[in-house]
Amino acid sequence: MQTILIVEDERDLAELLSFNLEREGFKTIIATDGLEGLANVGHCQPDLVILDLMLPGMLGTDVCKNLKKSERTSHIPVIMLTAKGEEIDKVVGFEVGADDYVVKPFSSRELLLRVKAVLRRTNTESVSSPMLLFGLIMIDTDRHIVMVDGEEIFFTSTEFKLLHTLAQRPGRVQSRDVLLRDVWGYNFVEDSRTVDTHITRLRTKLGSAGDLIKTVRGFGYKLDLQ
Structure with missing residues (x-):
């Protein structure tokens, strides 16, 4: 319970x-x-x-x-x-x-x-692989741990899920509406600023690796090495 x-x-x-x-x-x-x-x-x-x-x-x-x-x-x-x-x-x-x-x-x-x-x-764990690697970022889905260049970074459950979702879809642009649906679990489009706020927090916590989160103006975000 x-x-x-x-x-x-x-x-x-x-x-x-x-x-x-x-x-x-x-x-x-x-x-x-x-x-x-x-x-x-x-x-x-x-x-x-x-x-x-x-x-x-x-x-x-x-x-x-x-x-x-x-x-x-x-x-x-x-x-x-x-x-x-x-x-x-x-x-x-x-x-x-x-x-x-x-x-x-x-x-x-x-x-x-x-x-x-x-x-x-x-x-809920949504992927079969327990480990995701993206540049300097390592995501351990079993233990809910994120490492950046070998250093553990602490994330809230929502921050972890947001980063995890982007990492599962490398290079693919995700709209704010899609991220609200897939990360928050329901639609509340009027609160799309929620996504922007969490992306800002992710970038700050990731340090230099935060540059891997790209903004696509007027649409959303993607995680990309380029």
């Missing part, structure tokens, strides 16, 4: 989320402030965290930063849950490592679909 940690200071909403998730077969844990949520992640190692942005004790952005900079917890996917729906707020959420972003008010069905999509792309 997969465990989901809900970090939400509105107790009624947290309990509603817990009820709906447990009805779908998940185990849930509730934390009502940022520090408690961070402590719970360390103790129970959940499969996914649903994280409110505005929390007492520690903001959700700071909780997410702490999770993503730790080797023990960087692989745990995070869905930001917040009333702040401006584009800049979403960009900030993705920049600190969130895997998805749901704006209040939302339907329980929408959240459940997003939870399942994030868990599916985190847990």
